[in-house]
Amino acid sequence: MNSIRMHSVLALFLLLLLLPWRSLAAESNDGFCSLPQPIMESSSRPLYWKVTNPTLSPSHLQDLPGFTRSVYKRDHAVITPESHVFSPLPDWINTLGAYLITPAMGAHFVMYLAKMGVKSKSAVPPQDVERFLFVVQGSAVLKTDSGISHQLAVDSYAYLPANYKHTLESDETATIIIFERRYASVENLYPEPVIGSTEKQPLLETPGEVSCTSW
Structure with missing residues (x-):
């Protein structure tokens, strides 16, 4: 019993x-x-909200150190927003930057996010370095030594050849994705600045799945 x-x-x-x-x-x-289902995105969020904001689920773990989706491999890397580390960008005024890709990781270019604050101003790229920028939040003004200014809103881009003197300024806040690399010269080829917006470009047919190119 x-x-x-x-x-x-x-x-x-x-x-x-x-x-x-x-x-x-x-x-x-x-x-x-x-895991809890992720919160549905609000239609009021900016177009490129996911570029700078973590979207991990569950939400109460988003700020936990080491909790990230970032991947770093020999020939590619994905640095997700929860891994971004911002610090003042050298020679920029009132701007914080987070480096995503650098030559130290094996790439032949630099990719970084620039968070421009109120009354901010960019630095000039190093000698013989070309720059490409794309606006994902806010707006900025691209100014050249010739006195021409271009208002860059979200979806605007600019290719600036090596040694092309310019500044990027913002009176409010803006977030810019920037690529920089040392220009590889080609005989009898002298690139010109290219400034535009993706909204004004025709959509290209891309049948099937499109994959990203590694460096």
Whole structure:
């Protein structure tokens, strides 16, 4: 009888111990260890909101150190927003930058995010370095030594040849994606600045899946 009673008490204890976990599984459609569904995006968010904001789920773990989707391999890297580390950009005024790709990682170019603040101003690229920029938030003004100014809103881009004197200024806040690399000269070819917007470019047919090119 004592053995039967002991087994009954043990079975009851195990049942009570498992009840909370069974409740969690019952509340989830995917069963045990399933993650909460991500919050649906608001239509009021900026167009490129995901470029600078973590979108991890569950939300209460987004600020946990080391919790990231970033991947770094020999020939490619994906640095997601939760891994961005911002610090003042050298020679820029009131601007923070987060480097995403650098030659130290094996690339032949530099890619970084520039968060321009109020009354901010860019620095000039190093000698013989060409620059490409794309606006993902806010707006900025591209000024050249010839006195010409270009208002760059979201979706605007600019290719600036090596040693092309210019500045990028913002009276409010703006976020810019910038690529820079040392220009590889080609005989009798002298590139010109290219400034435009993706909104004014025709859509290209891309049948099937399009993959990114590694460096």
